[in-house]
Amino acid sequence: ILNVEQSPQSLHVQEGDSTNFTCSFPSSNFYALHWYRWETAKSPEALFVMTLNGDEKKKGRISATLNTKEGYSYLYIKGSQPEDSATYLCAYHSGGGADGLTFGKGTHLIIQP
Amino acid sequence: EADIYQTPRYLVIGTGKKITLECSQTMGHDKMYWYQQDPGMELHLIHYSYGVNSTEKGDLSSESTVSRIRTEHFPLTLESARPSHTSQYLCASSASNVGGVAQYFGPGTRLLVL
Numbered sequence: 001i002l003n004v005e006q007s008p009q010s011l012h013v014q015e016g017d018s019t020n021f022t023c024s025f026p027s028s029n030f031y032a033l034h035w036y037r038w039e040t041a042k043s044p045e046a047l048f049v050m051t052l053n054g055d056e057k058k059k060g061r062i063s064a065t066l067n068t069k070e071g072y073s074y075l076y077i078k079g080s081q082p083e084d085s086a087t088y089l090c091a092y093h094s095g096g097g098a099d100g101l102t103f104g105k106g107t108h109l110i111i112q113p
Numbered sequence: 114e115a116d117i118y119q120t121p122r123y124l125v126i127g128t129g130k131k132i133t134l135e136c137s138q139t140m141g142h143d144k145m146y147w148y149q150q151d152p153g154m155e156l157h158l159i160h161y162s163y164g165v166n167s168t169e170k171g172d173l174s175s176e177s178t179v180s181r182i183r184t185e186h187f188p189l190t191l192e193s194a195r196p197s198h199t200s201q202y203l204c205a206s207s208a209s210n211v212g213g214v215a216q217y218f219g220p221g222t223r224l225l226v227l
Contacts, residue, residue, distance in 0.1 A: 004155070032213045043117070044203070046215035089156070093213075100146050100158030100171055101216065 004092045006104035013080045013111055020076045021107040023090030027071035034091040034101060035064055035075055044089060047075075080111045116140055119204050119219035126194055127227050134189045134222045136204030145187040146205040146216065147171070147179060156203065162187055194226045 005024045013019045025033065032051045038044040048057045053068040061078045077084055087108045091101035117138040126132055138145065143164045148156040148171075158171030162181040176198070177191050187206075191198055201223050205216040 034215065036218075041220075043220045044218040046217070049213055049215050051213045091156075100148070100161050101156075102158075102172070103148075103156040105153070105155050 004090060004102050004104040006090050006107050008107060010108040013109065015080060015082060015111055015113050017080055018078045019080055020074050021088065023073045023104055025071050025092040027069060029094040030068045032093040033066055033073050036089040036091065037086045038089055039086045082111045082113060085109055085111045117204065117206055117217050117219040119222050121222060122220060123223045125225045125227065128195055130194050132191050132194050134202055136187045136219055137185050138206045139185060140206060141184065142206035142208055144207045147189050148203045148205065149173060149175065150201045150203065196226045199224060199226050
């Protein structure tokens with residue numbers, strides 16, 4: 001079973017501050033790296049799907065980078081807002097085997113007003 | 114807008130009962146998935162399907178079974194529920210592109226077996 005590690009497990013951030021967290025994954029057989037945001041009582045929502053080493057994607061105040069050679073991705077949130085409070089899941093897709101994703105446990109982010 | 118639905122959202126049931134968790138999507142996606150999440154743990158893939166009449170087991174062994182008779186419908190069945198089946202079950206779908214396409218998730222079913 002592949003291991004996807006996310007850190008930190010939880011994070012409290014003051015409103016307006018910027019923050020970032022990490023996802024590490026196996027660097028072999030890499031195909032894609034997904035980031036999802038999961039708010040309480042809602043469905044996980046896709047933020048980014050990244051496939052190329054050095055890729056950087058941005059959606060509003062949220063951005064992500066990808067290093068497939070060393071097996072890590074960072075998610076950045078600039079100027080955190082209360083609506084950013086959620087669990088952020090990272091998921092790895094390898095090139096073979098089952099077509100589903102291997103998830104990390106997530107980073108639980110709480111934005112304090 | 115993702116349209117993937119799961120029912121029921123919450124289910125409390127006694128040991129030994131047969132249960133079916135429903136999942137439907139209106140996006141015409143070929144690929145569908147079931148994930149299981151125990152409290153404090155990761156989502157784990159338990160079943161997936163490439164299309165009608167296709168079902169495969171995922172990375173995590175599960176006593177549940179699935180069927181895919183119609184593109185839009187991917188129900189999960191437990192023939193005889195046990196307390197060890199208590200978990201959250203999420204259904205997802207994606208367009209027919211390998212890996213580099215986002216999955217759309219339903220809201221999940223929280224199952225409690227007494």
